[in-house]
Amino acid sequence: MAKVYTDKDADLSIFKGKTLAVLGFGSQGHAHALNLKESGAKVIIGLYKGSKSIPVAKEKGFEVYETGEAVKKADVIFVALPDTKQAAAFEKDIKPNLSKGKTLLFSHGFAIHFKTVVPPKDVNVIMVAPKGPGHIVRRQYTEGKGVPALIAVYQGGKEAKKIALAWAKGVGGTRAGVIETDFKEETETDLFGEQTVLCGGCTALVQAGFEVLVEAGYSPEMAYFECLHELKLIVDLMNEKGIAGMRFSISETAKWGDITVGPKIIDSGVKKRMKAALKDIQTGKFAKDWVKEYKGGYKKYNALLKKGEKHGIEKTGEKLRSLMPWMPKRSIKGVQAAY
Known part of the structure; x- marks a missing residue:
């Protein structure tokens, strides 16, 4: 320890x-x-x-x-x-x-x-x-x-x-x-976490879940609540109590779905691709590609961000969040950290 x-x-x-x-x-x-x-x-x-x-x-x-x-x-x-x-x-x-x-x-x-x-x-x-x-x-x-x-x-x-x-x-x-x-450990684990779980993995999972429900004929509003809005409640429980503590706080039905279906979605194939992403970080390939993207004027970066902003979940979320008075009213347009 x-x-x-x-x-x-x-x-x-x-x-x-x-x-x-x-x-x-x-x-x-x-x-x-x-x-x-x-x-x-x-x-x-x-x-x-x-x-x-x-x-x-x-x-x-x-x-x-x-x-x-x-x-x-x-x-x-x-x-x-x-x-x-x-x-x-x-x-x-x-x-x-x-x-x-x-x-x-x-x-x-x-x-x-x-x-x-x-x-x-x-x-x-x-x-x-x-x-x-x-x-x-x-x-x-x-x-x-x-x-x-x-x-x-x-x-x-x-x-x-x-x-x-x-x-x-x-x-x-x-x-x-x-x-x-040390610098190596912090850098490589930080990039891995961002790409595969915290940002990349999480947003891709949320968008995919939303798409599956909407494509199956369910309302975008229901898809938003079930795949994005309630995510914070679960993450907060994990943050406060760990995964086992979160499971203690949810229903038996939710627990059974968690432990039996979750591993079928995030399976060994996902883990294999995570390992490939880690390899790209460790070898410096990700860093090299990111620096090249920056030097090229952020073309792919900006195009992918714009595409994400047009996803159906964004329009639905904007509408539903406007009904929640406790949510901070923010626009993502023009928002960037100042340096």
Whole structure:
């Protein structure tokens, strides 16, 4: 069982007299910056010239600099940029302003593990990865709680680990518990989870279930409720109590369907394809294809997203969610994390 680090294992005084820079002010960036600031650290923000996030960061009370200048001024630099944009930012703004002893920090290991970013040997390279989106990291912190986090040291030894633990404490992670991993393990398991279960697997399963019911003549509204709306109830139960705990809370009929029909749907063929997806991650094929897609202007990426937005489940869901006053009213059009 991995050691779980808590508040007593981390020392925020390591940041005394130091400047922390957060490059980007999107989901994770804004949460880390605000939490660290409220934990007593000196935090500045680095953004590219003309970024829409500049007035937002200033309004939150931060000094904002162009990316290269922020790197120059800081001792610890959090690269809170999209995976595909880190390489260009590193070559243009980060690398020329790094000096011996500085620390580069990431919240995901993609760029380092797949070597789209190759840092100099005389800087620390660490990771602090909260296991939750930025708005939850922020909300939990303001409520006096925290989101569990992973830390990793790619280069830099004991001192680098102390910095990682201090950062994790500053964002609230040690309140919940921090586990040490390495860049390879975090990157490969994170990508696998996203692709095969949490995002890719889940959305494909929901859409397929909806299609089967509608094609069989059932109303789209009933298909939506049974294949999407109620999914949250089951996931919440699993999140709180595990799979066995979820099964304890559902009817015997639901349990019998779960344990007898579920394995026929998610069968050995699915597992075989999951293993193939994992192989593509491990060999770097997925990373190579994703970087190529980015460099090609996101053509396939945007086309597939647009196709998904036109799926029948979206129109049905929009109508039904409008009848639920407790649901936040959001439009996906034009919504993107700000960097």
